[in-house]
Amino acid sequence: xxxxxxxxxxxxxxxxxxxxxxxxxxxxxxxxxxxxxxxxxxxxxxxxxxxxxxxxxxxxxxxxxxxxxxxxxxxxxxxxxxxxxxxxxxxxxxxxxxxxxxxxxxxxxxxxxxxxxxxxxxxxxxxxxxxxxxxxxxxxxxxxxxxxxxxxxxxxxxxxxxxxxxxxxxxxxxxxxxxxxxxxxxxxxxxxxxxxxxxxxxxxxxxxxxxxxxxxxxxxxxxxxxxxxxxxx
Amino acid sequence: xxxxxxxxxxxxxxxxxxxxxxxxxxxxxxxxxxxxxxxxxxxxxxxxxxxxxxxxxxxxxxxxxxxxxxxxxxxxxxxxxxxxxxxxxxxxxxxxxxxxxxxxxxxxxxxxxxxxxxxxxxxxxxxxxxxxxxxxxxxxxxxxxxxxxxxxxxxxxxxxxxxxxxxxxxxxxxxxxxxxxxxxxxxxxxxxxxxxxxxxxxxxxxxxxxxxxxxxxxxxxxxxxxxxxxxxxxxxxxxxxxxxxxxxxxxxxxxxxxxxxxxxxxxxxxxxxxxxxxxxxxxxxxxxxxxxxxxxxxxxxxxxxxxxxxxxxxxxxxxxxxxxxxxxxxxxxxxxxxxxxxxxxxxxxxxxxxxxxxxxxxxxxxxxxxxxxxxxxxxxxxxxxxxxxxxxxxxxxx
Numbered sequence: 001x002x003x004x005x006x007x008x009x010x011x012x013x014x015x016x017x018x019x020x021x022x023x024x025x026x027x028x029x030x031x032x033x034x035x036x037x038x039x040x041x042x043x044x045x046x047x048x049x050x051x052x053x054x055x056x057x058x059x060x061x062x063x064x065x066x067x068x069x070x071x072x073x074x075x076x077x078x079x080x081x082x083x084x085x086x087x088x089x090x091x092x093x094x095x096x097x098x099x100x101x102x103x104x105x106x107x108x109x110x111x112x113x114x115x116x117x118x119x120x121x122x123x124x125x126x127x128x129x130x131x132x133x134x135x136x137x138x139x140x141x142x143x144x145x146x147x148x149x150x151x152x153x154x155x156x157x158x159x160x161x162x163x164x165x166x167x168x169x170x171x172x173x174x175x176x177x178x179x180x181x182x183x184x185x186x187x188x189x190x191x192x193x194x195x196x197x198x199x200x201x202x203x204x205x206x207x208x209x210x211x212x213x214x215x216x217x218x219x220x221x222x223x224x225x226x227x228x229x230x231x232x233x
Numbered sequence: 234x235x236x237x238x239x240x241x242x243x244x245x246x247x248x249x250x251x252x253x254x255x256x257x258x259x260x261x262x263x264x265x266x267x268x269x270x271x272x273x274x275x276x277x278x279x280x281x282x283x284x285x286x287x288x289x290x291x292x293x294x295x296x297x298x299x300x301x302x303x304x305x306x307x308x309x310x311x312x313x314x315x316x317x318x319x320x321x322x323x324x325x326x327x328x329x330x331x332x333x334x335x336x337x338x339x340x341x342x343x344x345x346x347x348x349x350x351x352x353x354x355x356x357x358x359x360x361x362x363x364x365x366x367x368x369x370x371x372x373x374x375x376x377x378x379x380x381x382x383x384x385x386x387x388x389x390x391x392x393x394x395x396x397x398x399x400x401x402x403x404x405x406x407x408x409x410x411x412x413x414x415x416x417x418x419x420x421x422x423x424x425x426x427x428x429x430x431x432x433x434x435x436x437x438x439x440x441x442x443x444x445x446x447x448x449x450x451x452x453x454x455x456x457x458x459x460x461x462x463x464x465x466x467x468x469x470x471x472x473x474x475x476x477x478x479x480x481x482x483x484x485x486x487x488x489x490x491x492x493x494x495x496x497x498x499x500x501x502x503x504x505x506x507x508x509x510x511x512x513x514x515x516x517x518x519x520x521x522x523x524x525x526x527x528x529x530x531x532x533x534x535x536x537x538x539x540x541x542x543x544x545x546x547x548x549x550x551x552x553x554x555x556x557x558x559x560x561x562x563x564x565x566x567x568x569x570x571x572x573x574x575x576x577x578x579x580x581x582x583x584x585x586x587x588x589x590x591x592x593x594x595x596x597x598x599x600x601x602x603x604x605x606x607x608x609x610x611x612x613x614x615x616x617x618x619x620x621x622x623x624x625x626x627x628x629x630x631x
Contacts, residue, residue, distance in 0.1 A: 002539070005539060009431060009435075010435075012431050013431050013432050013435045016428045016429075016431065016432050017432065017447075017450055019428065019507065019510075020450065020451065020454050020507070020510065021450065021453070021454065022465075022469060023454070023457075023461075023462045023465030023466055023469065023507065024453065024454060024457060024462075024465070026465050026468050026469055026475060027461060027464065027465040027468065030468060039468065039471070039473050039474065040475070040478075083255075087251055087252040087255055088252060090248050090249075090251060090252065091248060091249045091251070091252035091253070093248050094245045094246065094247070094248025094249035094250075095249060097241075097244075097245035097248070098237065099237035099241040099242045099244075099245045100242070100245040100246065100249065101242050101245075101246060104620070106249050106253060107625050108616070108620070108625070109253060109256055109257070109261065110249075110252060110253065110256060111616075111625055112256070112260070112261065113256065113260050115564050115565075115612055115616055116264065116568070116609065116612065117567070117568025117569075117570070117585055117588075117605075117608055117609070117612065118568060118570055118585075119568070119570045119585040119586075119588045119589050119592075119605070120264065120267065120568070120585075120588065120605040120608065120609055121260065121263075121264065123267055123588065123589075123592045123601060123605065124260075124263035124264040124265075124266065124267030124268075125259075125260070125263045126592075127263065127266060127267060127270075127598075128262065128263035128266055128267075129263070143259045144259065146255075146259070147255070147256055147259040147260040150252060150255070150256065154252070155628050159628075204456065207458075208458050208459055208460070210459075210460060210571060211570055211571065215592075215593075225458065225460050228458075228460045228461075228464070229460065232460065232463075232464050232467075232575060233575070
């Protein structure tokens with residue numbers, strides 16, 4: 001690349017990074033706005049100390065509705081993550097096994113919650129869970145969010161397993177370790193990074209999810225995103 | 234799978250089985266039942282079996298005859314007693330507008346009507362009962378299995394004389410909406426590629442420490458709440474927002490002519506591109522990381538200009554990453570709901586928003602199911618393409 005070309009290229013990259021970060025650079029200072037408006041006040045632009053305040057943080061921390069929403073988000077997220085991580089890790093280990101029959105089909109089924117448009121998933125779940133009496137319950141949301149989170153666990157653990165040396169499992173078995181001991185002492189430590197990042201993804205999916213919550217949650221299951229949705233709309 | 238004993242195969246399958254059953258029960262079955270609603274609706278058929286049996290022999294024109302009137306009067310009264318009349322009436326109303334109120338008030342009025350032929354009694358309650366169109370609507374709504382929701386989803390309908398006709402012009406909305414959805418997804422994919430390719434190249438060719446740092450800049454928005462990011466775009470793009478303020482301050486736009494950048498198609502495109510950009514950068518980066526920088530230097534030393542070397546040497550090697558990123562972004566984009574709902578205004582709504590509308594507001598679940606079925610089929614085709622191009626088991630996240 002010529003010198004000029006290099007400068008243009010770097011400038012273009014800088015603009016893209018600015019685009020990526022702009023929303024975050026805007027929302028953080030705005031959260032300290034003293035006024036209940038969605039714009040920067042003149043005082044904020046002049047950097048007046050009076051124009052900034054912690055009132056919104058105080059309100060979120062003290063308001064019973066927001067505190068309950070946070071509790072719901074954490075509880076539903078934690079339970080859904082535990083379920084998704086356990087089931088997803090197990091399934092990824094089976095899928096990675098060379099003897100697994102019908103791998104393509106199984107993978108298609110297990111990935112489907114990730115690629116299905118959320119509105120369709122949410123609508124289907126709403127009808128079905130209602131008929132089982134699970135709509136507007138914490139258990140229903142946990143099951144729904146766990147289903148949406150499992151593909152991420154399957155994908156991250158599968159990616160780690162692709163670098164996994166199968167001879168280690170055989171060696172462990174040859175040294176007399178049973179399947180559970182082999183899993184605990186040999187396999188799990190090696191795939192742990194994939195499991196942890198899968199669990200993080202699963203939690204993030206649940207913690208940020210609003211479409212299924214819009215369809216299925218009652219007043220008692222309102223989560224943080226649901227509460228934010230009500231505020232933004 | 235020769236060479237593996239049955240026991241090993243069973244053990245592998247038994248590891249997958251718990252999740253397969255879990256996904257089946259919590260996700261796949263609900264999805265299937267939702268799609269079933271698009272072709273199956275037993276409510277009217279169950280409530281008015283005798284009427285429908287008689288209507289099956291009617292030619293669709295002229296008076297259906299006293300037997301039909303008598304059967305309908307009896308079955309509407311029974312539906313009223315059973316509390317299902319509202320559901321029946323709203324389904325018939327969807328075939329022909331205005332019939333809901335007629336059907337709902339008929340049983341109450343029939344109770345006070347004198348004995349005698351039911352045709353006269355019904356005609357006395359509402360002249361609509363003597364209109365053949367009313368009975369055709371009941372017959373249509375009474376189909377237990379039907380494809381009419383799929384016809385409606387592509388702006389078609391069945392004509393009064395049989396055969397398939399186009400909807401009247403003012404009712405043709407879905408084909409345009411599907412086209413808009415695919416258009417937006419295509420535009421967002423192209424924008425993501427345009428913006429993502431240079432920064433993926435920059436990161437892939439940066440020294441390790443700086444690459445980690447730059448990659449983190451891509452991942453921070455990725456890990457930030459979708460609602461927070463979308464809200465933030467409203468702050469940036471609204472009329473009194475940051476972007477307009479900057480344009481006015483720079484003298485590029487007059488204060489009275491601030492640009493409408495949000496609550497329209499522009500807002501949808503900008504916010505969706507922002508949300509989906511990391512899904513393009515990550516696969517591009519992972520492909521580019523494997524291309525040695527020496528190659529471009531070698532091409533240059535052989536006399537190729539940058540553009541020539543890029544086109545002949547570099548770009549072809551990144552095509553798998555381009556394919557993977559583009560398909561992923563496109564698949565995610567055609568199902569988008571939250572972002573268009575918040576920043577799309579009227580002109581930026583996509584098919585998902587209309588599915589939600591029919592689910593929650595118009596309660597036309599059959600049509601919602603048909604629109605969802607078409608959308609899902611599109612996703613399915615793209616998923617198969619993705620599996621073929623990339624291999625789903627080689628997908629990487631972050």
